[in-house]
Amino acid sequence: MIEKGGVGAIKAAVRPVGAAPATRTLWTVQALRGAAALMVVIGHGQSAAAGIVTAAGGYFARSTLLPWGAGVDLFFILSGFIMVHASARLFGQRNARAEFLRRRLVRIVPLYWLVTTLFLALLAAATMKGGDPFPDAGAILASYAFFPADTYGDERLFPVFDLGWTLNYEMFFYALFALVVVLPRRAALATVGGLLLALVGIGTIVPGPSALWFWTRPIILDFGLGLAVGALTGRGVTLPPIGRILLAAVGAAMLFADPFHIFDGAAGVTVANDWPRVLCAGFPIAMLLAAAVLGPEPGMPRAMLPAALVGDASYSLYLVHPFALILTEKLAQKLVFVRMAQGWQLVGFMVVVALVLAFAVHRWIERPMTAHLARRVVRGSPSLPRRVAVHSGE
Template structure:
């Protein structure tokens, strides 16, 4: 399967958006320590990187698993491959977080976790923390609790005839959202029934359109990119855009436009050096998402001792450190571990 460079670039940008969101919080901490000020950049709603990830995930599951539709062993192969791809790095970062928490709770700004929360975190099960927030021990894992729901539904749907796979998953996701809107539902269904899960369905729809031959002219694609960016910019500072349904109304269509533009281009022109570089970072986007807080917090501790007022330099070097750490983790842990597990699981 040829690499979809546009999708890989979007994966890199999505992870970078989340990293930019978090690095600014650390910059504010440093500024306050130095008695200075740091004004966060509100050019984009940086957490919309998660919305991009969800639409991309929906797209990739259909596009990359097309050969499993209607296959007798399709469901097992799909779930085994997802396990090999997602679980090792998340369990490793969760374990590292718990070790840091035990050694220095102040360093991670987190209270002690109960055994039940820890177990639920490793099992990707939505569970309230000590203050009632539905977050795992390593809080970034909240998105993976949604991803695992999507994978479970998709894997189960692969037992159905080919034509019913995407409709069945879409119906299940929509049913959860409608039931929660009419509810509220008890946990974990209330968590799974949030509107953001519909972004998986949007991504699946883009993949179906592409697989059925949808190809867009370059000028139209750039217009879609501009429209997607405009929607994201419009969401900045908009109170309703921060609510679950408002987020879906602004960020969901923006992500759909960007993913469609990236996935449905004509021709196979050679990518530029910049695109190849970003695509390489896209390969490591999962590592960047999970690893960047550790690299940034290490840089924050260094700057707090040496130059707490140099927030601009901190932001640049912390992002560089996060990218370097992600590339290293991808090369020496994530990729070989995924290959090893796929062999063990015969997937």
């Protein structure tokens, strides 16, 4: 494909599914999306590999080179940025709220529901064999509705498909954004930023675990940081090259340092969604994003094409990678050479399988399904003026 269509064809290929037709793709943001997904996959892969190696009597030392769990923070910050970037022609329009919600629901819901249903089928099969307990109907409905619930009675607000906890935050943020998108851009961004701060303040007095407690954790400020960077780009703010380099260097140093050591805990430990996470991951990542976008978008070098393509399939990669982990664990139970493999060999295998699955799902399920639903949803809906800010798009 590279030889036939060249870099331009690939740049067209990495446009996010469901992007507004009048917006342009930022390949640097796409590459960051791919990095976010890979960070999550590698982090989870290390936990799965540690379980396999430990069960075989060995020891696996996880890497703390990067705060792998910060991939989620990167996703949230990019989400805030992209909402500003992609909604340039929606701000201040009378029917903007409905179009925004249609676009977001078409983009997020179908694949998540499909993956949740597949996971429930696997869980049902395991339950019949005496494995994990099957969740009740209320927990299943809450999962499909993106409502935080104590699925297994352990006071942990995870949906049936664990990874959906991040989408519970995403959908909540979309609801907040939909409330304000009918306002002019500056007023809308100021209002949603104020709402996020107010919610975190409310969270200091809300007992948990509960849905309100979940939605008022400081991690929601990651979306606000992305909004702030998006607002700067929308206003045409740029930094000189040396300023962007210094900002990136400081952000990277802060991220790698992880001064509160919140991302190097024991394997499988969930990082709390509180202030230390925002300080150690949110702010440094926002600095890296600002360094990437507060200036001219560079041409896409060929060496970065794979990263941009992974970014385009990042949603599929995020959702399907647990199945690569499950497959590896099952193979380890049945095949000696898999069970006795080195930890990082297992992680590498999981990453490769996850990427293959993700590209297949993105190519043959996510993209055609989203495009089909987008056409059906847009048909008959009132059109909006094609007014696009110079520095906006998705």
